[in-house]
Amino acid sequence: xxxxxxxxxxxxxxxxxxxxxxxxxxxxxxxxxxxxxxxxxxxxxxxxxxxxxxxxxxxxxxxxxxxxxxxxxxxxxxxxxxxxxxxxxxxxxxxxxxxxxxxxxxxxxxxxxxxxxxx
Amino acid sequence: xxxxxxxxxxxxxxxxxxxxxxxxxxxxxxxxxxxxxxxxxxxxxxxxxxxxxxxxxxxxxxxxxxxxxxxxxxxxxxxxxxxxxxxxxxxxxxxxxxxxxxxxxxxxxxxxxxxxxxxxxxxxxxxxxxxxxxxxxxxxxxxxxxxxxxxxxxxxxxxxxxxxxxxxxxxxx
Amino acid sequence: xxxxxxxxxxxxxxxxxxxxxxxxxxxxxxxxxxxxxxxxxxxxxxxxxxxxxxxxxxxxxxxxxxxxxxxxxxxxxxxxxxxxxxxxxxxxxxxxxxxxxxxxxxxxxxxxxxxxxxxxxxxxxxxxxxxxxxxxxxxxxxxxxxxxxxxxxxxxxxxxxxxxxxxxxxxxxxxxxxxxxxxxxxxxxxxxxxxxxxxxxxxxxxxxxxxxxxxxxxxxxxxxxxxxxxxxxxxxxxxxxxxxxxxxxxxxxxxxxxxxxxxxxxxxxxxxxxxxxxxxxxxxxxxxxxxxxxxxxxxxxxxxxxxxxxxxxxxxxxxxxxxxxxxxxxxxxx
Numbered sequence: 001x002x003x004x005x006x007x008x009x010x011x012x013x014x015x016x017x018x019x020x021x022x023x024x025x026x027x028x029x030x031x032x033x034x035x036x037x038x039x040x041x042x043x044x045x046x047x048x049x050x051x052x053x054x055x056x057x058x059x060x061x062x063x064x065x066x067x068x069x070x071x072x073x074x075x076x077x078x079x080x081x082x083x084x085x086x087x088x089x090x091x092x093x094x095x096x097x098x099x100x101x102x103x104x105x106x107x108x109x110x111x112x113x114x115x116x117x118x119x
Numbered sequence: 120x121x122x123x124x125x126x127x128x129x130x131x132x133x134x135x136x137x138x139x140x141x142x143x144x145x146x147x148x149x150x151x152x153x154x155x156x157x158x159x160x161x162x163x164x165x166x167x168x169x170x171x172x173x174x175x176x177x178x179x180x181x182x183x184x185x186x187x188x189x190x191x192x193x194x195x196x197x198x199x200x201x202x203x204x205x206x207x208x209x210x211x212x213x214x215x216x217x218x219x220x221x222x223x224x225x226x227x228x229x230x231x232x233x234x235x236x237x238x239x240x241x242x243x244x245x246x247x248x249x250x251x252x253x254x255x256x257x258x259x260x261x262x263x264x265x266x267x268x269x270x271x272x273x274x275x276x277x278x279x280x281x282x283x284x285x286x287x288x289x290x291x292x
Numbered sequence: 293x294x295x296x297x298x299x300x301x302x303x304x305x306x307x308x309x310x311x312x313x314x315x316x317x318x319x320x321x322x323x324x325x326x327x328x329x330x331x332x333x334x335x336x337x338x339x340x341x342x343x344x345x346x347x348x349x350x351x352x353x354x355x356x357x358x359x360x361x362x363x364x365x366x367x368x369x370x371x372x373x374x375x376x377x378x379x380x381x382x383x384x385x386x387x388x389x390x391x392x393x394x395x396x397x398x399x400x401x402x403x404x405x406x407x408x409x410x411x412x413x414x415x416x417x418x419x420x421x422x423x424x425x426x427x428x429x430x431x432x433x434x435x436x437x438x439x440x441x442x443x444x445x446x447x448x449x450x451x452x453x454x455x456x457x458x459x460x461x462x463x464x465x466x467x468x469x470x471x472x473x474x475x476x477x478x479x480x481x482x483x484x485x486x487x488x489x490x491x492x493x494x495x496x497x498x499x500x501x502x503x504x505x506x507x508x509x510x511x512x513x514x515x516x517x518x519x520x521x522x523x524x525x526x527x528x529x530x531x532x533x534x535x536x537x538x539x540x541x542x543x544x545x546x547x548x549x550x551x552x553x554x555x556x557x558x559x560x561x562x563x564x565x566x567x568x569x570x571x572x573x574x575x576x577x578x579x580x581x582x583x584x585x586x587x588x589x590x591x592x593x594x595x596x597x598x599x600x601x602x603x604x605x606x607x608x609x610x611x612x613x614x615x616x617x618x619x620x621x622x623x624x625x626x
Contacts, residue, residue: 070274077267
């Protein structure tokens, strides 16, 4: 079995990556290059930069990322289900109601406990 | 023939990226090489006509799990992004032992599939589409599917617990 | 597979047309937006370079190429250079499966007006767009700048949060079409466009697409009053332009997807399919610009709440309602 219908996507990937690479290379060749120590400093609205730029940030970003993974996995299951739905009929409806029911217990738990808040 | 060339290209890049993941000292580069590895694996799935598995591989692993990895790596203060040369006591012999064990398991599996090569492929492989996957997933493996829901629920509870035991809200940014 | 060389050449030509078409589309979208926003704000907008300012994008592109292209001292050089390329490539690739018309006959050959029609169709778009987040997050981290890092993290959190309603809202469409292929979805809208049958999904998808493209009012990553320019603060020259292009091209992709998924794609009376597609596309782009000119930027905590507390439950409810309605109809209740 040959995935011939994916071949055009591969061609477009090559074209797109090639084009971005050429653009970046061209601008490196064409523009002026006059760097001064001040220009190389990180931009901090004209102030002298304070401390390390790679600062610590809130745990909220992790919570969002983890919750995203969980719901993304859930979403992945919806796609084949949607395509096959018409052939299963009522049985498919019951399946998904149970699945969504289980997930929404978790969803509302997370909501109630404040995991969806952003402060 | 053409298919074989594609397979070799993607397989070689996947292997090189995988070696890079463990050989690279910069954790961030390791994570990115792992993303490259996932993309090549997705391409290999496409070559096997497992199209849905291929996109799921990218959406879930490359697009979600690795983003979490990057967030985690970025939390490390600037200097810590390079792995220090420290090793646990007895790490090298243990690593060799585990690598050999994994290699043995892989060889066994490979041996099994080499025997199966001569047989006609499973019907789903010639269809290879979402409908075929849905058909088995939502009939034969329906309990496994619902159990996945429970597993995800447990994971959500874990996340909430992590949040509540972590620093209080109102911490920096 | 033996290679059909003519077929391969056609594919390469089509891929080049898609890529350059999107670039030209980007250039004239900036002109279109600046002229329109000008009118919205009782100004004229750029009208000096060429007739009606039509050569303005060309002038801008030339300027960008000759600007100094520099890498900040403390930056992670390879990542800093790669990041805008990732952002740009991802949006270009996502157009691969969008059909702009039915097939036409040219030189005695049947030529399809889409690059690829794959079984998993729309999922390819979602997968490729989910990789675009690396452009934002790496650009922000590699710059070694506080504004960039915070902008990049916020951007990444925003993009992944809106990816959920983006995908979930489409499940109803997939159910009605019984397929993930965009060509099948367009053909399923022969009688009624899906915006009539799935209005809620269309609205949720539209907002998620605006947020995915980092467009106003969800352009928090570049909130200039708090984060200067967000993740591309340190970028200049073409590398900055690539981020800029990625934003505008993802606007084009989002509009094309709205047309394909909800507005019946290329279908319409009298005119050829490709013309209909472009009419609808320009209309959607107008809506994008209109929103930008009208709505103020939303606050970050509300932005996150919008996705997690409103759009996600709405799209799941939409799935259940659609499923219930379809079951009732198949049982002959109505």
